[in-house]
Amino acid sequence: MNGAALRHAAERWLVAGRAAMQVQVLAARGSVPRDAGTHMLVAADDVAGTIGGGQLELQAIAAARRRLAVGECEPRDDAIALGPSLGQCCGGALTLRSERLTRPALAAWPAVEPRFVLQLYGAGHVGRAIVRLLEGIDCRVQWIDEREGEFPSAPSAPHIERVCVEPVEAEVGAAPAGANYLVLTHSHDLDLRITEAILERGDFGYLGLIGSKTKRARFTHRFEARGIAADTLSRITCPIGIAGIEGKEPEVIAVAVVAQLLQRAARQKEMPR
Numbered sequence: 001m002n003g004a005a006l007r008h009a010a011e012r013w014l015v016a017g018r019a020a021m022q023v024q025v026l027a028a029r030g031s032v033p034r035d036a037g038t039h040m041l042v043a044a045d046d047v048a049g050t051i052g053g054g055q056l057e058l059q060a061i062a063a064a065r066r067r068l069a070v071g072e073c074e075p076r077d078d079a080i081a082l083g084p085s086l087g088q089c090c091g092g093a094l095t096l097r098s099e100r101l102t103r104p105a106l107a108a109w110p111a112v113e114p115r116f117v118l119q120l121y122g123a124g125h126v127g128r129a130i131v132r133l134l135e136g137i138d139c140r141v142q143w144i145d146e147r148e149g150e151f152p153s154a155p156s157a158p159h160i161e162r163v164c165v166e167p168v169e170a171e172v173g174a175a176p177a178g179a180n181y182l183v184l185t186h187s188h189d190l191d192l193r194i195t196e197a198i199l200e201r202g203d204f205g206y207l208g209l210i211g212s213k214t215k216r217a218r219f220t221h222r223f224e225a226r227g228i229a230a231d232t233l234s235r236i237t238c239p240i241g242i243a244g245i246e247g248k249e250p251e252v253i254a255v256a257v258v259a260q261l262l263q264r265a266a267r268q269k270e271m272p273r
Contacts, residue, residue: 002138003039003112004159006049010041010106018043020101021064025051026077030092037110041101044068051096056082064098073100114140114159116205116265119175121168121194122184123150126210129254130182131160137258142175144168145185172197180261182240184210192219195236199228206264208257209238 001009013020025038033052040049040057042064051057067076081093099105116139120127123145134141135157145151146166156162165171168185172194175181181204183194191209198207209216216238223233241256242263 001049002136002159004138005136005157006039006041007106007109007112008158009048010101013041013043013048013101014103014106019068021068021098022101022105023051023060023064024097025094026097027095028092029094032082032092032094036094039109042068056080060096060098067098068100075099112138114138116140116180116261116268117176117178118142118180118182118261119144119171120182120184121145121191122182122186122210123147124184124186125250126184126253126257127182128152129250130257131156133254133258134160137262139261142171144171146190147186167193169193169197172201177203178205180204180206180208180264182208182210182257184208184240188215192222195219196223196226196228199223199232199236202232204235205268206261207236208240208260209236210240210253211238213239 010022020041020043023040023042025034025036028036033054033056034050038051040047040051040060042061044065047061051060075097076099077095077097079093079095115137118139118141120130120141120143123143127143127145131141131143139159141160142163143156143160144163144165146164146168148164151162151164163171168190181198183191183198185191185194195207195209198204209219216236220233220236224230237260240260241253242260245252245256247253
């Protein structure tokens with residue numbers, strides 16, 4: 001469960017009047033399963049989110065339920081060394097804070113920063129497989145297709161916005177500077193129009209175009225004829241997905257593509273500002 005989904009779960013539990021504790025990784029040092037700021041919700045009969053699993057999480061859940069059962073509400077901080085006290089091989093240390101889930105406590109949670117912003121064009125098999133993976137990742141996505149009926153009947157997660165519009169390439173201008181784009185529609189002509197609009201903006205972070213090396217060569221030739229600079233064209237990623245993952249099933253392609261987006265987001269985070 002990603003940060004946004006956990007926050008929504010906390011909201012639902014509060015609205016329902018469900019008694020729960022929140023467990024937070026308050027501080028972390030060394031090798032630990034989750035970083036500072038990670039939250040988990042614990043009710044008498046349910047758990048939402050994770051602070052990393054293993055004995056750390058099992059003991060934290062048990063402790064939270066004991067406090068919940070006797071009505072303890074005040075924050076409590078516990079310093080834990082993972083190796084000696086829990087037998088986990090991470091070897092780091094962290095501080096866990098547990099307290100009653102309340103509206104003021106939830107309001108104090110830090111805002112969830114998306115790992116990346118993405119415009120995804122195409123609600124076909126590959127697009128749907130990619131979105132299924134992105135449902136569990138903290139990101140912000142506009143999922144765009146001109147065919148309303150191609151979107152799944154089940155609603156998407158709150159951070160996945162569905163946009164049915166025509167012409168779809170007009171949505172390129174709505175993305176923020178540095179946004180990522182994936183172009184994988186049902187039509188090569190539509191792919192061409194969308195990709196050209198992105199290239200003309202020029203301020204994209206990542207531009208992934210589904211297809212083969214042959215498709216890339218054909219598109220590049222057309223864009224060159226339309227005066228798009230070579231250094232801009234060199235930034236097109238086609239074929240999409242990290243190298244070394246074989247298979248053309250939509251689910252396999254989706255794994256390779258989402259991994260590529262996460263790799264790029266990590267590199268951007270490491271770059272000096």
